[in-house]
Amino acid sequence: METRTTSRRTFLSLSMGVPLGAALAACGSDGPTRPGTAASTGGGGGGSSATYWYLSTQPQEGVRTRTMERFNKANPNGTIEGTTFQNDAFKTKIKTAIGAGQAPTLIWGWGGGTLRSYVQAGQVDDLTPFFEQNQQLKDRLFPSSFGAATIDGKIYAMPCETMQPIVLYYDKRAFEKIGAQPPQTWGDIMDLVPKFNAKGIAPFSLGGQSRWTNMMWLEFLFDRIAGPEVFQAVFDGEKDAWSHPAALDALGKMQELIKANGFVKGFSSITADSNADQALLYTGKAAMMLHGGWTYGSMKTDGGDFVSGGNLGYMNFPPVDGGKGDPGNTVGNPGQYMSISSKATPEQKEIAKKFFSTELVSDESVKDWVGTGAVPIVKGADSAFAGSPDAEFLNFVYGIAVNAKSFAQSWDQALSPTAAEVLLDNISKLFQLSISPQQFTSNMNAVIGK
Amino acid sequence: MSVIPLPSGRNVPPAAAPGGRGASALPWLAVPALVFFVGFGVIPLIGVLLLSFTSWDGLGDISVTGFDSWRAVLADPGLPHALWVTFLVMALSWLVQTPASILIGVFLAGQQRYRAVLAVLYFIPLLLSSAAIAITYKALLDPNFGLGAGLQIDVLVQDWLGEPALAMGVVIFVVSWQFIPFHSLIYQGGVRQIPRSMYEAAELDGAGRVRKFFSITLPQLKYTVITSSTLMVVGSLTFFDLIFVLTAGGPGDATRVLALDMYKRGFQANLMGPASAIACILVLVGLVLALLLRRLGGRDASASQLEGA
Numbered sequence: 001m002e003t004r005t006t007s008r009r010t011f012l013s014l015s016m017g018v019p020l021g022a023a024l025a026a027c028g029s030d031g032p033t034r035p036g037t038a039a040s041t042g043g044g045g046g047g048s049s050a051t052y053w054y055l056s057t058q059p060q061e062g063v064r065t066r067t068m069e070r071f072n073k074a075n076p077n078g079t080i081e082g083t084t085f086q087n088d089a090f091k092t093k094i095k096t097a098i099g100a101g102q103a104p105t106l107i108w109g110w111g112g113g114t115l116r117s118y119v120q121a122g123q124v125d126d127l128t129p130f131f132e133q134n135q136q137l138k139d140r141l142f143p144s145s146f147g148a149a150t151i152d153g154k155i156y157a158m159p160c161e162t163m164q165p166i167v168l169y170y171d172k173r174a175f176e177k178i179g180a181q182p183p184q185t186w187g188d189i190m191d192l193v194p195k196f197n198a199k200g201i202a203p204f205s206l207g208g209q210s211r212w213t214n215m216m217w218l219e220f221l222f223d224r225i226a227g228p229e230v231f232q233a234v235f236d237g238e239k240d241a242w243s244h245p246a247a248l249d250a251l252g253k254m255q256e257l258i259k260a261n262g263f264v265k266g267f268s269s270i271t272a273d274s275n276a277d278q279a280l281l282y283t284g285k286a287a288m289m290l291h292g293g294w295t296y297g298s299m300k301t302d303g304g305d306f307v308s309g310g311n312l313g314y315m316n317f318p319p320v321d322g323g324k325g326d327p328g329n330t331v332g333n334p335g336q337y338m339s340i341s342s343k344a345t346p347e348q349k350e351i352a353k354k355f356f357s358t359e360l361v362s363d364e365s366v367k368d369w370v371g372t373g374a375v376p377i378v379k380g381a382d383s384a385f386a387g388s389p390d391a392e393f394l395n396f397v398y399g400i401a402v403n404a405k406s407f408a409q410s411w412d413q414a415l416s417p418t419a420a421e422v423l424l425d426n427i428s429k430l431f432q433l434s435i436s437p438q439q440f441t442s443n444m445n446a447v448i449g450k
Numbered sequence: 451m452s453v454i455p456l457p458s459g460r461n462v463p464p465a466a467a468p469g470g471r472g473a474s475a476l477p478w479l480a481v482p483a484l485v486f487f488v489g490f491g492v493i494p495l496i497g498v499l500l501l502s503f504t505s506w507d508g509l510g511d512i513s514v515t516g517f518d519s520w521r522a523v524l525a526d527p528g529l530p531h532a533l534w535v536t537f538l539v540m541a542l543s544w545l546v547q548t549p550a551s552i553l554i555g556v557f558l559a560g561q562q563r564y565r566a567v568l569a570v571l572y573f574i575p576l577l578l579s580s581a582a583i584a585i586t587y588k589a590l591l592d593p594n595f596g597l598g599a600g601l602q603i604d605v606l607v608q609d610w611l612g613e614p615a616l617a618m619g620v621v622i623f624v625v626s627w628q629f630i631p632f633h634s635l636i637y638q639g640g641v642r643q644i645p646r647s648m649y650e651a652a653e654l655d656g657a658g659r660v661r662k663f664f665s666i667t668l669p670q671l672k673y674t675v676i677t678s679s680t681l682m683v684v685g686s687l688t689f690f691d692l693i694f695v696l697t698a699g700g701p702g703d704a705t706r707v708l709a710l711d712m713y714k715r716g717f718q719a720n721l722m723g724p725a726s727a728i729a730c731i732l733v734l735v736g737l738v739l740a741l742l743l744r745r746l747g748g749r750d751a752s753a754s755q756l757e758g759a
Contacts, residue, residue, distance in 0.1 A: 092717050099508040117720065121510030209611075209698055266593035268701040269611030276595065285594055417507075421719035425703070432614075432702040 049079045050105035050344065050351040053094060056084035059297050059372040060161075066368060071359035078351040080106070087273055095417075098123050103341040105348040106355070111148030111157055111337040112413040113420060119151045124339040125349065128154045134357050141361065142401070145335035145377045148409045157337035158356045162374040163401045164293040165330040166216045170313045171306075174201050174287035182313060186224070186253065186320040193262045196287050202264035205286035207272035211424040212412050214431045216290050219331040219411060220317040221250035227325040228406040235414055237449035242441040246324075251430060251437030253320070258431060268432060275302065282306035290317070292332055293397050296390070297373040314393065316400055329406040333413070335377040370394060375401065422447045495733065502726035509720070519723030529728070531703060532711040533735075539621060539707055540686040546626045547633055547682060548675070554630065555637020556667055569638070576631040584695035587624050614704035617697050621705050624692060629685070633678045640674030641667060676747035680740055687736050708732050 054064045061084055072079040083104070085093055097103050098118060107124060109115060118124045131138045138146075145159035170182055178199055183189045189203075196203040207213045222230050226246030233241035257263075264286050270276050278295050280286040282303035289295075296314075300307040319327040338360070340352045359365060361378055369376040373390040375397045385394040401407060412420040426443050429435045435443070502519050506512040523529055558569050575583070590597045591610040598606025611617045648666050657665065690709040693699065699706035699714065706714075708728060716725030 095508055095717065095720070117507060117509055121507070123509060209700055264594065266609040266612045269588075269591075269593070269609060269617070269697070271698075276592065280594055417718065417720040421714060425714075428700060429702045432700075434702045 048345055048347045048351075049081045050348040050355070052080050052082045052106040052108070053090065053104045054082060054084055054108050055087055055090055057087065057298075059301060060294070060374075063161075063365070063368045063372060067359055067362075067365045070362075070364065071355050074359070075351070075354065078347065078354065080351060080355060098341070101343055103343055105341055105344040105352050107339040107341055109157070109337050109339070110333060110410070110413040111159075111335070112409050113416040114413065115149065115157055115337065115339065116151050117417060118339065119156050123342055124156050125342050126154050127156060127158060127340065130353055130356070131155055137357055137361070140378055142335070142377045142379060144401070144407050148334055148413070149337050157339040158360065159335040159377055160338050160356075160360050161336040161377065162294070162333075162369055163335060163377050163397065163407075164333040164374070165397060165400045165404070165407065166220065166290060166317070166332040167293055167296075167314050167397070167400075168288060168290050168317050169281060169295070169299075170288040170315070171281055171284060171286070172311050172313050173284060175313075177201070182315060183318050185318050186221075186323075188318065189262075190257065190260065192287075193257070193260045197261055201284070202280065202286040203262050203288060204264065205277045205280035205289040206263045206267040207270045207277035208263070208268040208428070208431055209270055210272040211428045212410065213272050213277065213291070214427050215411055215424065216292075216331070217254060218250060218427065219408065220290070221253055221320065222247065222325075223329050223331060223406070223408065224317065224320040224325040224327065225250050225253075225323040228329060228408050231408065231411060231414075234444075234448060239448065240445050241448055242444040247441055248437050251440055254430065255433060255437065258433060268428070278302070282312075294374065296393055300373055300390070308389075314396060326405050328400075328403055329408070330400050330404045331408045332410060334401075334407050334409060416450065418450050419447045422450075498726045498729045501722055502724075502730055504723050504726075506722040507720040508717070508722050515723065519721075519727045523724045523727045523731075526724075528703070528706075528711060529731075532706055532708045532728075535618075535704070535706055536687065536708045536735075538618065539625070539689060539705075540683055542618075542622045543625045543629075543686055544679060544682050546622055547630055548679065550626070551630050551633035551678065552637050552668075552671065552675075554634040556641050556663065558634060558638045559641035569635075572634060573631045575628050578628075580628065580692040581695050583624060583628055584692045587620070588696055591620065611697050612701050614701055617701060617705050621693055621696060624696065625686070625689060628692070629682070633682065636678050636681075637671065637674055640671050644670045673747060676743060680743045683739050683743065684736050687732060687739075708735075 052068065055061065065082065065084075068080050068082050094103070094107065094109070095114075098107070098121075103123065107118065115124070141159050142163065145163070146155060149155050149157040149159050174196065175182060178192075178195045178201075180192060180195060181188075183192055193203045219231070226244065230241070230244045230246050233244070264270070264280055270280075272291075275295075275298055277289060277291065278299050279302070281289045282299055296307070296312075299312065303312075306312060316327065316330065319325070338356070340349055344352070361376070363384075366376045366378050366381055367384055370381065370384045370388055370390075373393060375381060375394055376384075382395060382398045385391045385398070388394060408414075412424055415423060423444060426435065426440050430437070430440050501512075503514060503516060504512045505515040505518065554572060558565055558572070588611065589595075593599065593607055593609050593612070596606075598604070598608070608616060610620050644667065648670075649662060652662050652666055688709055689707055690713065693705055693707060693710055694713070697705045699710045709732065712725050712728040712732065715721045715728065
């Protein structure tokens, strides 16, 4: 009898355990991966460790992992456990996890509207006292990077990583082929379009299925035509703010460029996540591309000798003829942001704060970021550019960020998730030419302040 | 156990014996399934229904707002559009899948050995995950780096996923490619159930292949068609992963089916209330369609088709 019970129990544990174990293992290998934890998480149960989720795009992932590993080595008693995710998967996962009370200690993000929704739900800690105690740390970072971290006068996130203005990249070889110069005005852009098309080169590359890629164009057109005030009014929730005449002008100009075949064929089915839009530029299929500063690093790694051979040109978005906006202004990500979950244990919060004040913006991390061709949000980071092979690009980006009178945050990050979704939806229809600028503005006016 | 030993047990079918083992054990066998259905089906369904009367951004507190979410969803022009796209995908994928599945199913129901090998090959698409299929097709159809551009076949160089009509066609094609194997398998089983004697009789009367197909196979498959169609129609309501990866509902909202609309509202726009309302609509539509198909098949649709043979 005894043996029978045992064998049945074994059978049960096998039948229950195996599929479950297999399912768990599958989760582990399919979804998130855990780098840099082998050394740090040994001996379960000892001290608590803080958790940290971040994006797996290279070369940024490497820097994040190395920063965390250095911290763990220096603080063996309070380590950070990292998990990586893909961009879009991360956005959904982190929101769901926070809503379910399962957030990681360190909540990584882009600040702005999403951070506001975390704050309103009481999910992240107020870091104002922390920065008051660590004035040095605050002074080390670019003041402009704190804008997207500040909600109602309080700081809820630590700005970190890099400044990523949107840049107009171009392929010097393509311009040689048609014997033209990079555009100095919006008029030049419209003139270049037929010339490139005649040579079988797409004027602009664009990953339109990702939608926020299209949005970068509108951000610049709005700014160049009327300055940052138009979107600021939207952001501030002013009634009918989208109906500004400059908005209609910008949206019309956008559709003119699309109708003139300014973008690569099939742009609305290309995603930016696969970097196919960058590939179009470095393979010579497209002449120009408006994209974030972060793409420099990936074009360098993926593009063969495109960057190292000096074929990549870059400039700030040109002014629009008769426009009122300062052509020195820029848009994009003034930084990345890390908040502390209010659901974390006091020990975890201590580890997180220690990470903020020591390793996150340490000189070594700064050097590491510079090595990927990015500009850290640390004041005087330009001193680290000297020996870099990317010094020219780094100085260019640093110059934009320092000299810009306005460094506007990306619209979809600045707005609430609800309004951002409607915005992205309408932008993709605008680019599809299925709605007019008037329809766009009335659709968008309907969700102002939501 | 009060089974009285009968003198001639042959005459009494075992299942019909009152208080027999089989009869009393059956309800208990259904308990695990029932527990799972309540736990993973009914309770979440009630949760969604309750959520549809609230306002919740997925993060903070849930507040009851009555019919606000329903009003917002029903007044949104996006809903009729999403419904239309959903029905279009449903109808087109049924039209493509059903004839193809019947033909392949009939073919595979033959006895020759090589058909077994072919059956395995045909079955492969069903084993792949939708996401993998979508990513693969997306890469193949890329107008700049895809199959057409690589082989320099101009006909294949189209903006497959960027033109609304083409994108819809691609979605139907990929869905069919994935699910035809499954329905072929159902039809293969159905065809094998048809008694040989019917074909033998027809052959004696001099019927050819085509005649046998239309006069015997197709009518005999009636209930299989209904079963397969129900699965297709109800299944098409839940197409999500494939479309999400392939087109993300685009271009514009050309391929935004109801399930995708629900996801976008819930998890991208943080509107759990309206998303739940759409989920309820989705359940309703599915129920109505399944009931309609049952009606279409007549009362005895679930009865064995062998009895009349």
